[in-house]
Amino acid sequence: MKKKILLLMGVFTFGILNAQVGINTQNPQATLAIVSEGNTSTSQALAVENVSGTEILSLRDHGHMGLGVNNPMVRLDLRDGVNNSIMGIGNSSQTATAAKAGALKYDSGPQALYLSDGTNWNKLSANVIRTYVVADIINISQSFATNTSTTVMNWRELEDLLGTFSPTTGIFTAPRTGTYTISAIVTFDAGLVGANSYMQMELISPSATVKCQTTYYGAATFQTSVLCSGNFQLSAGETLKSAIYHNMGTAKSPKAGYCNLSILEN
Template identity: 35%
Template sequence: MKKQLALALLVCGSLWIRAQVGINTSAPEGILHVDGMKNTSASTSTSYYDDVVITSSGNMGVGTKTPKTRLDLRSGERLNAIGIGATSQTAAAAKAGALRYNSGSQDLSYSNGSSWIPLAHKTSNDFVDAENSSAQSFTDGVQTAITGWTKRTDVNSSFNASTGIFTASKAGVYIVSFSVSLASGSIANDSRYETLIQTNSTSSSTSKVFKCVGSYPGNNTIDNRVAGNCSGIFNLNQGDHITVSLNQKLGSTKTLDTDATLTSLSIFGL
């Protein structure tokens, strides 16, 4: 009888000992304790930064051994960001309280059980202010994108000054305006030029070209400085491009004026 009691006590003791599981640690401090780097020291609080602990109350701590909520990420080194991805689930399938990230509008939304509701947020709008003194050449009758810009402002680094390509950082409405000035030179009789703003949008509903035309009708016997401007409003998807270009039909090759203030571009996202 004594042997059976001793055996029962031994089994129960073993079960109690195994009630706390440690991975990479021989001294678990919760029902489950994982020491990622195998560096935990009870006397050094910073050693818990790589640990995951589940307490007897069911709370989980990542980077802390004393979680105060169902999931507690408040570790001392402040690397406490939570990664939330997109989902194709309906709000009803995800259930009330679920969160998701929306890549197009770059915001978070939550499910109320029937609909996805965007959380109030404010991200920086795209804003580009650039000028051009590159003396770029334009062949007569050939539409050519204006390149070689110098950026004065580019809030979200969305403008490639070398290629002249702007990329929308998020979906929205964009106002674009640019002016261009060519170096003085002869102009052919009854000549014209076009300034253009266009997108490469993959959506037919947002793909658009704004074209502005200037003309020199009749006889032109003296040198002239050609200058023009164009503006437009675009509804863009995230990743859509905007470029500005010139198609001059003035009778010969022309170049941009080297005065940077005369050729300028501004793009603003609402």
């Protein structure tokens, strides 16, 4: 007898799982079909309340849904009058054409919102904090050998809004894709300068290098310096640094207080 009951229960359960259920309709066209009794903004198709009786979801018969909003005024309404009425938007690899016009996505690389126009993803304007780096050299702990390109290191960081610059290594890392302007000046202590020599600064990114030179025709003993600036298009995570090359014949050291660096995101 027990086996027969279990068999019947199994058949009955199987029948329910494969049936179409209708609420307020005798002819359901889906696994679960719900037909409301109205078709205007004043009638409600679905309501969900929490245990306190507060309505947390409302779907009106004209297709407007509210989350915490009893009377949604737009297709999706989150404006419940409190300070956490926010919506999370995730990243997507879809093309703008596939997503269609009006779609939104968040790109974690540049940390920006994009709106599809049906063809392209267009970056929405925002008040993004732009990186800004200022540094100088006051402690002399580096020497620049002749006929050698040497990265300028051991800066003193004065300003770095987003923590994008390593003063020890002298390497800047772009926080997002964009255009960055770098300007630097390095001055050597007074010393012997050979005839027909030069001091060259190199501003180096993974895809481009800008070089600036100061040339000296007569041999003498004096301070030498070079100033250089440039604009670089960097992708998020790409680096930028300054280096010095000279052929003055002897190793040179920077002069404290006469070396400065600035990097600005445009």
